[in-house]
Amino acid sequence: TDGAQLPILVIGSGYGGAVAALRLAQAGQSVAIVEMGMSWSQPAPDGKIFCNMLSPDGRSYWLRTQTAQPVSYFLGAAFDKTIPKYTGVLDAEQFSQIRVYQGRGVGGGSLVNGGMAVTPQQQYFPSILPSVDPAEMYATYYPRANAGLKVNNIDQAWFETADCYQFARVGRETAQASGFNTPFVPNVYDFNYMKQEDITTPGFGSIGGGSAVPRSALNSEVIYGNNYGKQSLDKTYLAAAVATGKVSITPQHVVTKVTPAAGTGYAVTMNQIDTSGNTIATKTVTAQKVFFAAGSVGTSKLLVTQKATGALPNLPTSIGTGWGNNGNVMVARANQPALPTGSLQSCIPVMGIDNWSSVGGRAFAEISPFPTGIETFASLYLAITENPNRGTFSYNSSTGGVDLNWQQAWNQVSIDAASRIFDPINVKQGTIYRTDLFGFFKTWGDDFAYHPLGGCVLNQSTDNYGRLQSYPGLYVIDGSLIPGCTTVNPFVTITALAERNIENIIANDMK
Ligand code: FAD
Structure with a gap:
């Protein structure tokens, strides 16, 4: 409510915000979370939430x-x-040369993502976060994050026979034929639930000739939300946070301004919006401590704006720099007719092609579903690559918005790295790229990203634990801390880093 006095306010309810809220509450603190998106908890008239x-x-x-x-x-x-x-639930936010997809709602990106929960190989960790002790991360914080996120693994025997993973088996077969490693990747989707969605699973799915439970991953649900099966943050960290009795979550409130309050703490201004996006009220609260957890784009936009408009003028000049797209590019291949990929595809990816050791062009490619409901013979991949280019957010005083100077041409490095996987596969298989999925005669999906990272980099714009040092009591705790690349899908690393940082903040700043 307008005028409220709060000890701690968290802006955003994605991975960083959820970890902060739970651990602060367990340490005895009262926490208010504000989230611009909706609370996705009530079914629509069609009986489904998503x-x-x-x-x-x-x-x-x-x-x-x-x-x-x-x-x-x-x-x-x-x-x-x-x-x-x-x-x-899914924002496709358009900057001048890149469209950045992000989750909107209580749970942030966990509502829309593929749930792939990948811990990077420890040997590459120093390149991801050079100022963080890898031993501590791999002994303590990655395991803590995986437990909190309820990460689980697919039953590999079931994988070998399930119709819905034929696309992944074809992706594996064609990659292995060219000598690539194809590791299984863990996920937060409940694989026991998924088995019951599959009518071919022995012992399951015989009820009425259909599946034993309502289908979600097997019903083309993922980037607009999963109605069942996915253990998104609202079912894990945020549910545990609310269960402490010390955490409130207020959806449909967009934070616009953070500035030192007249007494102590910070005045935070927000717009309450309706489901058409119209502002129906503007409120200002005072919080002693504020955690920015609005995601790489959201936090960067907020902080760049506060600095430029004089609300937080002493923020460092590095604010807004160090942004990357985790080297994301997408591509598809047309398989031979003898290798159909299946008309029923699980929307939850479970396998990758690992070429990160290739110094000529490092890449890790997820074997993605292409759930059209019909046989397409297509293999679709989301590649994560090493791409040294970094973008910068800047305040645009004429529009009042924030620009990002990323250039589409910078993705050529990523295309080259991904080509080092897929060109040899095409040669070996006698196949070609699909050129009809990302435009007319366009091979690469190189104008969008799923994995925005950076903009408020750890140990540059903040101290080594996310403190904005020129403003005691302000913290950053989300993907904006990570400088552009995690070598694999990012949310486990975002979660583990948040676990590490909040432990230090609770020990030192919450006495
Ligand atoms: P977010 O999860 O983005 O949370 C930020 C929250 O803050 C959002 O809920 C947002 O609405 C809110 N917010 C923003 N601005 C404001 C404001 N001004 N006021 C109030 N609230 C605000 N990663 C993986 O590891 N594995 C995957 O399989 C995977 N698949 C993906 C698929 C898709 C389609 C997408 C879009 C992403 C995928 N990702 C995946 C990426 C992953 O979801 C993100 O890296 C992760 O969600 C980022 O976490 P975060 O805590 O930094 O921010």
């Missing part, structure tokens, strides 16, 4: 009137659909 990828409606996108699907073409023709403007 819509699926085959029939997107207003619930799919954040305040758009047309979908912005990552794979938005088929046979070269655009197939985006008109939708009602609504505070949907």
